[in-house]
Amino acid sequence: MEAPGPVPQERWPGVIDLNQAAPQDDLPSVSGTAHENELRGRSSPSANGASGQSDGAVGRSRRQSGSPLEIDAISRMLYFASQGSVEDIQAMLDDGADVNSHDYDGRSALHLAASEGKLGAVQLLLERGARVNPLDRWGGTPLSDALHFGFQPVADLLRSRGGHVINERLSDGKRFLTNPPQRAYSSDIGPEWELDPAEVDWRKSFLIGKGAFGEIRLASWRGTRVAVKSLLPSLSHDEQVELEFFDELRMLCKLRHPNIVQSLGVVTHQRPLMLLFEYLPKGDLADLLSRKGALPAATAIRYALDIARGMNYLHLQRPNPVLHRDLKPRNLLLDESGHLKVADFGLSKLLTTDAMHEQYKMTGETGTYRYMAPEVFRHETYDKSVDVFSFAVILQEMFEGGPAWRFTAPEEVARQVALRHLRPPFKASTYPLGVKELIQACWASDARLRPTFSVIIERLEEIEEYMAAAEKALRDGYPLSQLWGLPGMLHHQQQPHQPPPQPQPGVGHV
Template structure:
């Protein structure tokens, strides 16, 4: 009898410990999610949403991302006065320092947000840092000393029959003509051509592109860095982007999807080659371009958010800014502001492969932010199309594994895609008539 009592007591304490552990996990998940939310709403200038979160949990005013940046840093950089006032009202530390020792005031000064500078100073804000976060203490040098090789005189660009082929927050992409050849020109808005942040990002992208040479990477041709507006010139690809192609075509046959996937994987394997690894960080259908309307060749483009990392060790992991890139294709570790490495691109690749096979974007019934949140909670898109080749489904699942160490490299992905292509009957179609 006493033995049974001892056992039951042991079970209940084990069960209680298990419940506590599960409860702790839930709390941690909720905390990470709320941290992401308040930083996102601060970035989006949504003062009402920031206030609502702080009313529910005032400690979120001290939330920090992996670069140790608070919601007030984010609001100060963008000049969002109402958000900043709300954060200060809830006790934000106006002199909080990020990993580069920058205060919110240092960010506001670097971004020339004059009203924000006055506001922060009125609350005792001090200016430290400016030693390498978003700003550099001296003018940004040209990317390369021998830039005459690729510096283009704007008078050589003919915009008489130009058309807009893309738009972004910093400018637009136009189809134009350079020395008789159709080209794509990324043109920075004149109003932003003096913005240090924008100039830095622009020169960073030029610096990356100038080093890249690969059949599956959009080819850099030159740039205008001496005159305004700043412009980046690449080859023009007549086929448009993969996003538009999938919108028109819907799901692709497995053989086409595999051919496309191999082109993307080749470009990415080149970028991920050590020791100079380039992490794309925004791999999505809009940034994959079709060489021509025959859609027989793809190239990876848009390196605006890419990071060039010098790898000392093949297992290096980096602390980089969280929530970089497009939510629908974002790896969970990025959304959660965790440490991450080049395997974030493998996750995005899995989402693109899924979209090519299904014909719809992953989690298309969710808004992008909600989709990223759902994925960060451990969920994945459902395989709906019938006739999935087992090997292709397994590869997709491994590429979007929650643990980035379990995701294959692009070189491994290529080998596996080649094997799948070999076993694929040439006339294979989805088995839509079988249950």
């Protein structure tokens, strides 16, 4: 759907037309620095941490059967459950949502609420008829999730309703009550994650990915195709590499979300170290864009919501938020139901509790140049907003069909972005109303002005709702001018911008 028209400039003070700055595919060389005014995103999520709170039940009631939003109902239910947003869950159930709906991995709303310790959400779901022992793809129940993550009140409630810890052997289909296997484990990775490497069937395996420190092969485990990441044999005695690999193992074993690639287990008692995770055969976003080019607007927004929800889950991890630091299309994988999952946490970092509310003393060129935030390239301190910057570039590519300046060396692209404040141009005519402004806010030069993923989710949902309303209005013969208005995101009061500094002699402007 094309945007009905440009957003009035006064709504978004300080917007610079980046299309005029760099309409060409090849970048000029760096010559000096530039100042760029950026959009200010709202910095605080809603009080209870859930997205889309400003809509409420009224906003959701506008959604029509058969609209592009209908296919996203399951994701919304799971997201609200993971955030413990009782009001939103209640509204969706009142509107007819299935309390037992689940994603491709069998993860239900009760699974997500239990794994995040959201007692109120768990109680509501049970009261509304949620099955207490649904099995996910790996034989996990809500009770096993609550116990694993240490949420005892949730576990007690589930037990009182008949909850069990159930393990399912995928090879023969038999289910049985069991306790987690009591094996030795390393580096505080729980014993329930330790796997017997003899169960991995390599007979039909083949290489599906390789990096500087490890490789990923397709194999079979308990009758299920899995991806197995292992350290290269030549690095098996490199202590630093092993420590970093253990960091990744510890991190992935804690993550459970519909938009995060799921880990299945680890091998730490013998070499090479291995991580087993779900295999997603539909490929990644980079392959999809190379095959199909620019995506339909509804698809791009749906994918953007998938990415934002997964990243929001990472950034809101407690006690230690997770930075991805290498978010790019190649690390976004498609599942069987057509949703994106965030993958490849090789460069991810857990933030200590003390650093949660300040900038983190991390510097260096970490990540992929084309998606690298300016402060990372400049070796400055950075925080979670580097992932927001990468997200903005990915969202722009989904509408444009691929990366800008593809004939320019990636390092040169990063240099121009960091030192001359250049941004990829908006050439496509398919951006829905509000999307360009959101992208510009997310790739702001000043990292403090970038919105959080909680705010991004809220804005994307408002844009998606507006698109559905516009589509219905056109279908029913109403002019767009009679719609209920711009997306709510355009009515949010922006923090007053300080006037830009006056140009200094010798400093060029984009």
